[in-house]
Amino acid sequence: MHPSSPATRAVTLEGVTRTYDGEQPVVALAGVDIDFRRGTFTAVMGPSGSGKSTLLHCAAGLDRPTSGRVRIGETDLSSLSEKDLTVLRRARVGFVFQAFNLVPALTVEQNIMLPSRLARSAPDPRWVAEVVERVGLGARLSHRPSELSGGQQQRVAIARALVSRPEVIFCDEPTGALDTQTAAEVLTLLRAVVDDAGQTVIMVTHDPVAASYADRVVVLADGRVVRDMPQPGAARIAEQLAHLGRPSYAVHGEG
Numbered sequence: 001m002h003p004s005s006p007a008t009r010a011v012t013l014e015g016v017t018r019t020y021d022g023e024q025p026v027v028a029l030a031g032v033d034i035d036f037r038r039g040t041f042t043a044v045m046g047p048s049g050s051g052k053s054t055l056l057h058c059a060a061g062l063d064r065p066t067s068g069r070v071r072i073g074e075t076d077l078s079s080l081s082e083k084d085l086t087v088l089r090r091a092r093v094g095f096v097f098q099a100f101n102l103v104p105a106l107t108v109e110q111n112i113m114l115p116s117r118l119a120r121s122a123p124d125p126r127w128v129a130e131v132v133e134r135v136g137l138g139a140r141l142s143h144r145p146s147e148l149s150g151g152q153q154q155r156v157a158i159a160r161a162l163v164s165r166p167e168v169i170f171c172d173e174p175t176g177a178l179d180t181q182t183a184a185e186v187l188t189l190l191r192a193v194v195d196d197a198g199q200t201v202i203m204v205t206h207d208p209v210a211a212s213y214a215d216r217v218v219v220l221a222d223g224r225v226v227r228d229m230p231q232p233g234a235a236r237i238a239e240q241l242a243h244l245g246r247p248s249y250a251v252h253g254e255g
């Protein structure tokens with residue numbers, strides 16, 4: 001990877017540690033230095049407990065590091081109050097989770113528009129129409145989430161994340177609840193929002209096939225980055241993860 005200039009960095013972590021106090025203190029992140037360039041799709045992988053979710057939460061301003069610095073664009077998150085952090089998350093960051101996190105009582109359209117309503121912003125209607133078109137939900141706008149398939153619900157969540165034109169979209173196991181075919185559709189959509197809309201996507205996943213849609217695969221172990229691979233392909237990802245002592249990462253359906 002070429003070092004990126006500040007202007008091209010969507011997210012930067014410098015010396016980020018996160019420890020949890022308690023009877024047995026846990027070091028979830030043990031000094032992570034990494035940056036994510038604008039317009040790229042990165043998969044974050046690693047064994048259970050290696051710090052993936054903690055990394056995502058610190059990078060997205062959902063959690064504060066114990067030490068070190070996180071920047072979204074040029075903004076140092078440690079300089080922000082809780083209130084300003086909330087404003088930043090609403091305006092500049094999008095989230096897609098395994099469980100979709102849609103509001104059951106709201107229609108598809110209302111769910112998509114909810115973050116803008118909370119941020120009291122009015123997105124350009126042409127952009128909203130384009131997002132709806134891009135995720136293929138034009139005919140479903142008045143439906144409730146319970147009337148949609150899992151893949152359609154995840155597409156609503158992606159549209160909801162896109163509508164405020166966030167600088168970066170964080171995804172935590174976005175295909176974890178989907179079958180293989182539906183997962184492929186959702187990953188193709190994420191790939192397209194990076195390629196066509198220049199979005200930045202950072203996705204935690206356990207699945208080497210999902211990670212193979214990314215431009216870059218970063219592997220964590222014990223709170224540190226232990227691999228950083230450009231476009232490795234599912235077989236190489238599975239091989240590298242197996243080296244970390246997790247043979248259960250075998251890629252199904254690949255020779």
Ligand SMILES: Nc1ncnc2c1ncn2[C@@H]1O[C@H](COP(=O)(O)OP(=O)(O)OP(=O)(O)O)[C@@H](O)[C@H]1O
Pocket residue numbers: 020026027028046047048049050051052053054055
């Ligand atoms: N609130 C907490 N209190 C104490 N320890 C925590 C807390 N949250 C996470 N941890 C610990 O921090 C470490 C990293 O957790 P994290 O959830 O980031 O891992 P992960 O790689 O996302 O795991 P998984 O793949 O199982 O979701 C783990 O050892 C976990 O037990």
